[in-house]
Amino acid sequence: MADLDDRMVSAPVSQDSEPELVISPRQTVAGGPAAVASSLAISLREMGLSTTVKTLAGVNQVKGFDCPGCAWPDPGEHRSVAEFCENGAKAVAEEATLKRVTPAFFSQHSVGELKDQTEYWLGQQGRITEPMILREGATHYEALPWDEALSLIAQELNATDPNRSVFYTSGRTSNEAAFLYQLFVRLYGTNNLPDCSNLCHESSGIALKETMGSGKGSVHLADFDLADVIFVIGQNPGTNHPRMLSTLQKAARRGCQIITINPLREAGLERFKHPQEVGGWIGSGTPLSTHYLQIKINGDVAVLKGIMKEMLEQHDQGSSVFDLKFIQDHTLGFSELCADLRLESWDDIVRGSAVDREQIREVAGVAMRAKNMICCWAMGLTQHKNAVGTIQQIVNLLLLGGHVGRPGAGACPVRGHSNVQGDRTMGIWEAPSEALLSSLGAEFKFTPPSQPGYHVVSAIEAMHAGKVDVFFAMGGNFLSASPDTEFTAKALSRCRLTVHVSTKLNRSHVTPGRQALILPCLGRTERDIQDGEEQFVTVEDSMGIVHASRGVLRPASPSCLSEVRLIASLAEKTLGQHFSVAWQRLGSRYDLIRDHIARVIPGFEDFNQRVRDPFGFCLPHQARDHRVFETPTGKANFKVHPIPPAEAGPGQFVLMTIRSHDQYNTTIYGLNDRYRGISHGRRVVFMNADDMRDKGLSQGDQVDLVSHFSGEQRRVKDFKVVPYDIPRQCLASYFPETNPLVPIGSFADKSHTPTSKSIVVTVE
Numbered sequence: 001m002a003d004l005d006d007r008m009v010s011a012p013v014s015q016d017s018e019p020e021l022v023i024s025p026r027q028t029v030a031g032g033p034a035a036v037a038s039s040l041a042i043s044l045r046e047m048g049l050s051t052t053v054k055t056l057a058g059v060n061q062v063k064g065f066d067c068p069g070c071a072w073p074d075p076g077e078h079r080s081v082a083e084f085c086e087n088g089a090k091a092v093a094e095e096a097t098l099k100r101v102t103p104a105f106f107s108q109h110s111v112g113e114l115k116d117q118t119e120y121w122l123g124q125q126g127r128i129t130e131p132m133i134l135r136e137g138a139t140h141y142e143a144l145p146w147d148e149a150l151s152l153i154a155q156e157l158n159a160t161d162p163n164r165s166v167f168y169t170s171g172r173t174s175n176e177a178a179f180l181y182q183l184f185v186r187l188y189g190t191n192n193l194p195d196c197s198n199l200c201h202e203s204s205g206i207a208l209k210e211t212m213g214s215g216k217g218s219v220h221l222a223d224f225d226l227a228d229v230i231f232v233i234g235q236n237p238g239t240n241h242p243r244m245l246s247t248l249q250k251a252a253r254r255g256c257q258i259i260t261i262n263p264l265r266e267a268g269l270e271r272f273k274h275p276q277e278v279g280g281w282i283g284s285g286t287p288l289s290t291h292y293l294q295i296k297i298n299g300d301v302a303v304l305k306g307i308m309k310e311m312l313e314q315h316d317q318g319s320s321v322f323d324l325k326f327i328q329d330h331t332l333g334f335s336e337l338c339a340d341l342r343l344e345s346w347d348d349i350v351r352g353s354a355v356d357r358e359q360i361r362e363v364a365g366v367a368m369r370a371k372n373m374i375c376c377w378a379m380g381l382t383q384h385k386n387a388v389g390t391i392q393q394i395v396n397l398l399l400l401g402g403h404v405g406r407p408g409a410g411a412c413p414v415r416g417h418s419n420v421q422g423d424r425t426m427g428i429w430e431a432p433s434e435a436l437l438s439s440l441g442a443e444f445k446f447t448p449p450s451q452p453g454y455h456v457v458s459a460i461e462a463m464h465a466g467k468v469d470v471f472f473a474m475g476g477n478f479l480s481a482s483p484d485t486e487f488t489a490k491a492l493s494r495c496r497l498t499v500h501v502s503t504k505l506n507r508s509h510v511t512p513g514r515q516a517l518i519l520p521c522l523g524r525t526e527r528d529i530q531d532g533e534e535q536f537v538t539v540e541d542s543m544g545i546v547h548a549s550r551g552v553l554r555p556a557s558p559s560c561l562s563e564v565r566l567i568a569s570l571a572e573k574t575l576g577q578h579f580s581v582a583w584q585r586l587g588s589r590y591d592l593i594r595d596h597i598a599r600v601i602p603g604f605e606d607f608n609q610r611v612r613d614p615f616g617f618c619l620p621h622q623a624r625d626h627r628v629f630e631t632p633t634g635k636a637n638f639k640v641h642p643i644p645p646a647e648a649g650p651g652q653f654v655l656m657t658i659r660s661h662d663q664y665n666t667t668i669y670g671l672n673d674r675y676r677g678i679s680h681g682r683r684v685v686f687m688n689a690d691d692m693r694d695k696g697l698s699q700g701d702q703v704d705l706v707s708h709f710s711g712e713q714r715r716v717k718d719f720k721v722v723p724y725d726i727p728r729q730c731l732a733s734y735f736p737e738t739n740p741l742v743p744i745g746s747f748a749d750k751s752h753t754p755t756s757k758s759i760v761v762t763v764e
């Protein structure tokens with residue numbers, strides 16, 4: 001194994017910039033023919049014509065598979081024959097590629113060599129075909145039979161204390177696999193179940209649970225047809241949830257007001273040309289946002305407070321702007337909120353948000369006239385120190401107008417991974433509720449561990465401190481998705497065994513523990529046949545709809561196991577006859593897993609029958625369905641939070657790490673970010689032209705970014721400066737190249753989500 005300490009563990013800088021980076025003006029309209037062309041080019045490159053046709057015809061269709069892209073819901077019976085988007089098509093192509101990473105590939109390339117390749121190159125090599133092992137001291141991965149791979153894991157797990165093992169989950173894992181996985185982990189004896197949610201919407205879950213009693217969003221897709229005001233805050237749907245643009249377009253055409261709050265003017269939020277609509281390719285597209293508040297990074301608390309303060313001033317003058325009956329009957333904390341808003345100064349609001357008072361007044365006017373308001377948000381809010389507080393300001397705004405628990409209104413955290421919400425519902429959670437543990441214990445006749453386990457940040461710290469022997473990842477790319485890449489690499493290297501269940505090669509595979517395994521599995525697009533019978537899995541979308549997903553393609557390799565089968569076999573090997581769970585039967589008949597889920601997880605009664613409805617079924621949500629708030633107070637709670645202090649000192653900047661248009665998290669599809677005018681490169685930093693002038697920088701100049709936290713410094717090298725329409729003292733750059741800058745110790749209060757959207761840096 002190569003020595004980690006003398007090597008770059010984050011992506012090397014070189015190959016990305018060939019051919020030369022091209023910087024063009026940013027675009028102001030999303031979709032249109034370029035979207036179709038871009039997805040087709042990647043689909044044909046990866047899958048060829050016949051697989052492209054077969055695969056894309058199956059995406060999000062009733063008898064097909066759930067798109068492995070985002071968690072935006074499908075439009076029920078109104079779906080079109082081509083119910084996918086540009087980036088969904090790319091996600092599918094990435095998985096259904098015809099390229100293969102075989103044992104021969106691994107014997108040609110040492111781990112040391114692979115480490116020198118970019119994340120893009122690694123992902124481009126194709127689907128992994130066989131279980132591979134990197135033995136202690138070896139330079140190359142070699143193939144080994146499944147049975148030996150699973151025996152090795154079982155042996156290592158049984159040789160250590162369960163709390164010295166960590167079981168990560170990414171968000172593509174199906175409900176069935178997730179349920180079996182958490183069952184196995186808890187029978188084994190730990191709650192060490194960190195997941196990508198910890199890096200993603202954890203702040204939303206906590207904020208919503210405290211205020212509304214449920215961590216999930218409270219709207220259906222149909223509510224978007226009834227809303228007259230929609231806020232889109234800290235989210236870039238044109239790239240990350242393109243199908244949401246069709247929903248927003250429909251709303252805009254009805255005259256719904258769409259208010260965007262974002263430091264960047266994102267093309268998808270300005271105008272949209274529906275790529276699958278006759279006439280969608282011509283003209284200038286539908287304008288989407290009616291109001292655009294271009295705040296500074298983390299200026300959301302200030303701007304939301306400004307909007308509410310303006311509303312309160314109108315209320316104090318006798319206008320009817322609040323839903324006082326709802327507030328009286330269903331909430332607590334209204335007078336504290338009003339007192340806090342009255343004390344807040346307009347100077348602090350304007351300085352804290354970088355939006356002028358007139359614009360805030362205008363948007364407040366829209367908010368107070370709203371009959372039905374929906375607020376959507378994503379990573380622009382969840383990845384700051386004060387993330388939970390920010391999201392609770394959104395809840396305050398909704399509660400003031402009674403916009404919860406009635407049609408056309410509610411909270412809409414827009415989830416990322418296609419089953420990240422379902423995985424949590426199934427019990428992938430380091431801090432499980434007592435209710436879950438007790439029904440799991442009753443169903444399987446054991447006492448589940450009650451001590452909370454590690455989330456992502458504490459898992460990394462524990463590994464770094466030598467407190468973990470086995471790291472097991474069900475999907476994902478733990479190294480590159482996590483904060484503080486160098487620290488995390490060291491943490492992984494200190495484990496006795498690291499295991500990745502994966503479809504494609506990624507950087508985590510080349511940052512091994514003392515021994516490492518890569519286990520190839522089926523993806524969503526592939527048919528899953530167990531003991532001669534075709535199985536299907538289920539997923540839950542961002543709005544609590546559970547539905548089936550059936551692959552259509554032949555598996556990438558006969559050796560790819562389904563995640564369900566893999567877990568069942570591993571559990572049997574590890575736990576033997578200790579518990580009376582029929583692992584092998586569950587691993588081959590997913591209906592039997594669903595029968596257990598029906599008895600353990602609330603809302604899944606008659607699961608097997610209901611999920612056979614072509615459109616699935618909807619999970620209950622007390623606040624949405626009955627205006628019942630399952631909080632300790634039994635009411636919806638207003639929460640008071642201060643405007644956070646400015647993070648950057650003189651000469652410093654706040655950096656947000658965002659996604660380009662050609663990536664899926666750490667998977668890079670290509671080197672372009674079409675809407676932002678970037679071609680052939682990813683090591684760029686977007687900067688305000690006045691800030692550039694002050695620093696004597698010109699377009700294309702090469703700089704290092706240095707982050708500053710608690711007296712520590714972290715550096716990434718060779719980023720090209722791009723002048724951009726972004727507020728002063730704010731910078732943007734791409735994830736995961738900038739993850740080495742995110743300090744392990746810098747995370748959101750309560751949710752422990754790394755502060756990937758507010759990194760204090762200097763530009764050198």
Ligand SMILES: Nc1nc2c(c(=O)[nH]1)N[C@H]1C(S)=C(S)[C@@H](COP(=O)(O)OP(=O)(O)OC[C@H]3O[C@@H](n4cnc5c(=O)[nH]c(N)nc54)[C@H](O)[C@@H]3O)O[C@H]1N2
Pocket residue numbers: 069070087200233234235236237239240241261262263264266295296297298299300378379380381415416417656657658659660661663664665666757
């Ligand atoms: N094609 C594609 N689809 C994806 C993904 C992908 O990588 N590629 N990832 C999936 C996943 S896991 C997730 S979680 C989602 C992510 O979806 P998004 O949350 O849309 O992803 P980001 O690129 O992180 O975008 C954050 C947005 O927030 C803005 N922002 C940053 N800081 C602030 C702030 O302080 N305040 C406000 N108001 N805005 C801010 C940025 O300008 C940007 O527009 O997408 C999912 N879908």
Ligand SMILES: Nc1nc2c(c(=O)[nH]1)N[C@H]1C(S)=C(S)[C@@H](COP(=O)(O)OP(=O)(O)OC[C@H]3O[C@@H](n4cnc5c(=O)[nH]c(N)nc54)[C@H](O)[C@@H]3O)O[C@H]1N2
Pocket residue numbers: 169170171172173196197199200201379416417474475476477478480481482501502503504505506521522523524563657658659664665666667735736738739742756
């Ligand atoms: N700086 C910064 N860091 C971030 C973020 C950010 O905005 N900024 N965003 C965070 C967010 S929101 C998230 S969700 C995380 C994402 O973190 P992860 O979910 O850990 O990362 P992904 O890049 O989605 O994982 C990609 C890998 O998953 C594997 N894979 C794909 N499909 C399957 C499958 O069906 N089964 C299995 N077993 N494996 C599969 C492939 O091998 C692929 O290489 O990153 C987080 N990290």
Ligand SMILES: [Mo]
Pocket residue numbers: 196199200201415416417
């Ligand atoms: Mo995410």
